[in-house]
Amino acid sequence: MEKEQLEFHMNINRRRFLTTLGVGLGGVALGSLLVPDLFSGKDQQEALLQKLPQFAPKAKRIIYLFQNGAPSQLDLFDYKPLLSERFGQDLPASIRMGQRLTGMTSDQKKFPLAGSYFNFSQHGQTGAWFSELLPHTAGIADELCVIRSMYTEAINHDPALTFFQTGAQVGNRPSMGAWLSYGLGSENQNLPGFCVLLSKGKGNGQGVYSKLWTNGFLDSVHQGVQFSSGENPVLYLNNHEGIPGTDRREMLDKLAELNNENYANFADPEIKAKVQQYEMAFRMQTAVPEITDLSKEPESIVKMYGADCLTPGTYAANCLLARKLSESGVRFVQLYHQGWDGHGNLPNEIRGQCQDTDQASAALVKDLKQRGLLDETLVIWGGEFGRTNYCQGLLKKDNYGRDHHPRCFTIWMAGGGVKPGVYGETDEFGYNIVKNPVHVHDFHATVLHLMGLNHEELTFKHLGRRYRLTDVAGNVVKDIIKT
Structure with missing residues (x-):
């Protein structure tokens, strides 16, 4: 038994030492800068072995504004006038190329093209297109890296959502926040390294569940801590x-x-x-x-986020709380906003969703910038996949639905070392990627890189195999990173 215990301790120490420890005096010097209490005499070993990034990071913290249910990129970011010109015409088979369909449209004989009901215009020096539904987001266009060429493998909500949050379509894998907590720890000893906030919108919702912020096979200290809107957060x-x-x-x-x-x-x-x-x-x-006490925020901040920010549990309140948590050193703040599942009556539902989220999302970016925190905080906005360019069910100019579309969709990122601009391109139908595809594993690899972690080296041995967030794939998208 003593021999087994000794080997156990040696394995733990050797693994953590080799994966996270800086080399020589340079690593010690870097550690003293990145972790001010490193040599305070309190928990020195844990501070040294778990809090140092593997190389100089671009960002220190992440706020992930996850839009659960899949926002329609064609009604928000990816302007495709051809869809309006050919409104109601069948999607050419040469464009669809026999793509797998969901059970909701598999029995459709035709796939009528549905141009967006909403007007688009270009904004900022980048010339990025934004829907009229996003006036506040358009106002920060020059802060955003808009990635129009995201794609995923899953076509249904549960596996797609789980894939984005954990790097796998099955459960019991550590989430992004858990991996970052494991690799970097927390900057605040009085708060968790990984916090979760939930809100519900006006549209058709998809559920969220604790497996999305689980620690999986990592130590349970890395699990996300959920904050509620009740009397006891x-x-x-x-x-x-x-x-x-x-x-x-x-x-x-x-x-x-x-x-x-x-x-x-x-x-x-x-x-x-x-x-x-x-x-x-x-x-x-x-x-x-x-x-969690938001009542002391100045009037200027309340006006920036909108009056809803003083109502606990709203998206605006959670964005403001996310800023406070991040400002206090929480490594990863995960927001989930439900209601984006636009299978029917999409124009009406997405209008309500944008009313809930547009102002507060932009306010968060502006608030971080005015506090000098945006450069070290990575803000991410997006859902689990995109929406089809064709209508699900009955098509009308002002009333249509869109099915799930994993082949291409849009997310945006701000701060944290990313370059403002538009990255990636889809075809004129908004159906396939024609330039700079970004897979979910590439996204994860890039996020970890921005935080100073090599996605291939951040591993954990479980059941005889070394696991990582990006599994056996993923490439850092270097073109969107500031040099």
């Missing part, structure tokens, strides 16, 4: 009635002693993870109420 955080903080502190100290004895016997890393989680929860008792 983090459940089970407060002490029971009649139990003062001093008693809670004493109980945790005694519990830690017992757990450490247990760890000495079994060397199970989850025992250490429990101790860390108890300590984090204790520190969060003070930090969470303060950071």
Whole structure:
């Protein structure tokens, strides 16, 4: 047993040392700059082995505004006048090329082209096209890297959503936030490294579930912590009635002693993870109420985000809270906004969705910039796949639906070392990519690179195999990164 414990500890130390430790005095110097409390004498080994990026990062933190349900790129970002010119005509078979269909359109005999109901115009020095539905986003056009050539493999919501969040279409894989927590840790000892915020829109919604922010096979300290809009933003955080903080502190100290004895016997890393989680929860008792209090925000900020930002649980409130969390050092803030599943009555539903999200999304970028935080914060906006250029069901000028389309769709990124501009191009039908395709694995590889992590080296051995966020694929999209 002693020999097995020794080998276990050696493997853990060797793996973490080789994957995250800087080389020589240069690495130590870099560590002291990136982690100010590195040599404070408190948890020095954990600070050194888990918080250092592998090379100089472009970004320190990420805010991911995930638009759950798949926004229609053809009604928001990817202007295709040909679809209006050929409104109602059948999609040529030479363009569709026998693409797999969902069960919702597999029985359709024809695929009538549906031009957008909304007007488009170009904005900023980049000349990017934006729909009239996005006036606020268009106003920050010169801050955005608009990627029009995203593509994915999944054609249905659950596997596509899981793929974007975990790098795999099946469950029980660590999410993006968990991988970043594992690789870099948190900059704030009183808050988790990975926080999750949820909101619901006015449109047809798709569910979100905890497997999207799971730690998977990583230690449980890396799981996302969900914040709610209720009286207690983090459940089970407060002490029971009649139990003062001093008693809670004493109980945790005694519990830690017992757990450490247990760890000495079994060397199970989850025992250490429990101790860390108890300590984090204790520190969060003070930090969470303060950071979730939005009532002290100045009037100028409320006006920027919109009046809804003072209503807990709204998209605007979550964007403002995301700024506060990121500003406080939370490594990865994940927002999910539901309601983008536009299979029918899309013009009406997407109008409501944009009313909920456009102003607050742009305000977040502007707010970060005015605070000097945008250069070190990567903001991402997008869904799990795109929408078809043809109508699902009955076609009308002002009332149509679009089915799922994994072949091409649009996301945007801002700050965090990305170049403003438009990257990638689709054909005149908005159906296939004709320039600079970006796969989901490429997206993940690029995000990790911006955070100072090599996606091929950020691995974890599980069940005899080394896993990573990008599986066995992925290329960094260097053309969108500032030099």
